[in-house]
Each structure stands twice: as structure tokens, then as C-alpha cells.
Amino acid sequence: MTTPRRRSQQDLSVHKRQVENLQRRLLLKEMLSLGALGMLAGCDLQDGDAVDKVLWTMSRWNDRVQAKLFSRTRLAPTYEASRITRPFPFNAFYPEYDAPDIDGAAFRLQLSGKIDDKRAWTLADLRALPQSGQITRHICIEGWSAIGEWRGVAFRTFLERIGADMTARYVGFKCADKYYSSLDMETAMHPQTLLALDFGADPLPAEYGFPLKLRVPTKLGFKNPKHIAEIFVTNDYPGGYWEDQGYNWFSGV
Ligand SMILES: Nc1nc2c(c(=O)[nH]1)N[C@H]1C(S)=C(S)[C@@H](COP(=O)(O)O)O[C@H]1N2
Numbered sequence: 302m303t304t305p306r307r308r309s310q311q312d313l314s315v316h317k318r319q320v321e322n323l324q325r326r327l328l329l330k331e332m333l334s335l336g337a338l339g340m341l342a343g344c345d346l347q348d349g350d351a352v353d354k355v356l357w358t359m360s361r362w363n364d365r366v367q368a369k370l371f372s373r374t375r376l377a378p379t380y381e382a383s384r385i386t387r388p389f390p391f392n393a394f395y396p397e398y399d400a401p402d403i404d405g406a407a408f409r410l411q412l413s414g415k416i417d418d419k420r421a422w423t424l425a426d427l428r429a430l431p432q433s434g435q436i437t438r439h440i441c442i443e444g445w446s447a448i449g450e451w452r453g454v455a456f457r458t459f460l461e462r463i464g465a466d467m468t469a470r471y472v473g474f475k476c477a478d479k480y481y482s483s484l485d486m487e488t489a490m491h492p493q494t495l496l497a498l499d500f501g502a503d504p505l506p507a508e509y510g511f512p513l514k515l516r517v518p519t520k521l522g523f524k525n526p527k528h529i530a531e532i533f534v535t536n537d538y539p540g541g542y543w544e545d546q547g548y549n550w551f552s553g554v
Pocket residue numbers: 389390391392393394395440441442476477478480481508509510522523524525526527528
């Protein structure tokens with residue numbers, strides 16, 4: 302008979318083996334990468350394209366390992382309302398006064414890719430779905446963080462509602478300000494990933510993502526697209542505005 306204690310020891314040893322396997326694979330891959338860098342050194346690092354290719358390959362691989370370690374059930378911390386940062390900091394690739402001016406009444410959220418029902422959504426349609434909220438910390442790669450409150454539709458609920466292909470690898474976002482980003486399907490379905498309509502008690506202000514932003518507390522700030530115009534589901538790596546300039550695609554916190 303296996304006592305609970307014994308069972309947990311067995312679980313631990315299985316876990317330990319998995320970690321060891323992972324470490325072995327990491328080491329092997331690192332040696333392969335070093336080998337590739339050595340080859341590049343041989344060509345004087347003159348060939349920028351080849352160097353780029355190796356670095357991008359390493360980064361993509363790093364994303365895959367991080368995705369394996371990420372757990373759908375790991376939750377980001379939540380906070381009391383008294384901890385909310387006021388005023389909440391603004392950030393974008395342009396100054397605040399250039400934030401897109403969007404007409405909420407005319408707004409239609411576009412859907413494309415591996416989705417059964419690609420009908421466009423009005424804001425009223427989205428508000429008719431069950432709403433929930435969160436008080437979580439937004440962490441920007443530039444070295445600041447702030448606690449905010451967002452409300453909206455659990456993104457998983459929305460994906461189910463539109464008949465998104467949940468076996469696809471990525472969900473991509475195109476924004477009204479030409480920003481774009483993407484998530485792995487696991488993160489898209491995470492219980493805290495929220496299609497946010499409200500910031501605190503009010504609709505998202507223009508600068509903070511009106512009319513829609515994706516709030517992903519398990520990711521760095523740049524993977525929280527504001528002013529979402531289109532959502533698509535795909536198996537082709539969509540990249541992102543900062544991701545394509547070298548920021549790590551996975552960027553989990
Ligand atoms: N559409 C859009 N979304 C965006 C950005 C942007 O420039 N455009 N910047 C990202 C970055 S780097 C950060 S830190 C957060 C800032 O969100 P906030 O203005 O609500 O603080 O938005 C993210 N989402």
C-alpha cells in the first residue's frame with residue numbers, strides 16, 4: 302500500500318527527473334548555440350545576417366522553454382483597492398497626446414484566422430457578456446510598475462464564444478495605433494487574461510487603451526495591447542511591435 306507521504310516522494314522524484322532532463326537539454330542546446338557562435342566567430346562576425354539568425358533562433362528556443370515552464374494555473378498576485386497607483390502611468394511608443402481618438406459607437410472589433418464565427422463585435426455586444434475585474438500589477442520592461450484595476454470579459458470566455466481554434470499556437474492583436482503583439486494560446490486562456498473595457502469604474506480612457514485592451518497580468522506591460530482593433534488566431538508566429546525589435550516574445554512575469 303502506498304501511503305500519501307510515499308506518493309508525494311515519488312512525485313518529487315519524477316519532478317526531479319524532469320528538471321534534470323530539462324537541464325540536460327538546456328546544456329546541450331547551449332553547447333550547440335556556442336558551436337554556432339564559434340562558427341560565426343570564424344567568419345569575423347562580419348555577416349550580420351547570419352549573426353542575427355543565430356541570435357533569433359536562440360531567442361525563439363528560449364520562448365519555447367519558458368512556455369513549457371509556464372503553468373496555466375499560476376496566478377499573478379492581486380491587491381486591495383487601496384494599493385491602486387494614482388495617477389496610473391501612461392506608456393506607448395508615442396507621447397500621450399498622440400493616443401488614437403476612437404469613436405466607441407462606430408467601433409467594431411474585427412476577427413480573423415482560425416475562428417468559426419468571425420462576426421465583428423460592437424462594444425455593446427462585449428458588455429453583454431459576463432464581466433469580471435482584477436486589481437493587478439502592470440510591470441513595464443522600462444523599469445516601472447503600477448497597480449491598476451481593469452474590468453471586462455474573461456478572454457477565455459470570449460475565445461470560446463467566437464469558436465476560436467484552441468489547438469492553434471497563437472492569438473495575435475492588431476491595434477488602432479499600428480501597435481501589434483501576440484500571445485501563446487496557453488496564456489490567452491489563462492484565468493486572469495482579460496479583454497478589458499473598463500479602467501476602475503469607468504470605460505478605458507483614450508490614453509489607456511479605449512475602447513479595448515488585453516490585460517495580461519502574467520506578462521510584461523508591452524504584451525498588454527491597448528486600442529485593440531483586430532484579434533486573430535493562427536499557427537504562424539505573429540511577433541509584435543517590441544518583440545520584432547528584440548524583446549523576448551514570451552516575457553512572462
Ligand atoms: N496599442 C498599444 N498598446 C501598448 C503600447 C503601445 O504603444 N500601443 N505600449 C505597451 C507598453 S510598453 C506598456 S508599458 C503599456 C502601457 O500601458 P498604460 O499606458 O496603460 O500604462 O501598454 C502596452 N500596450
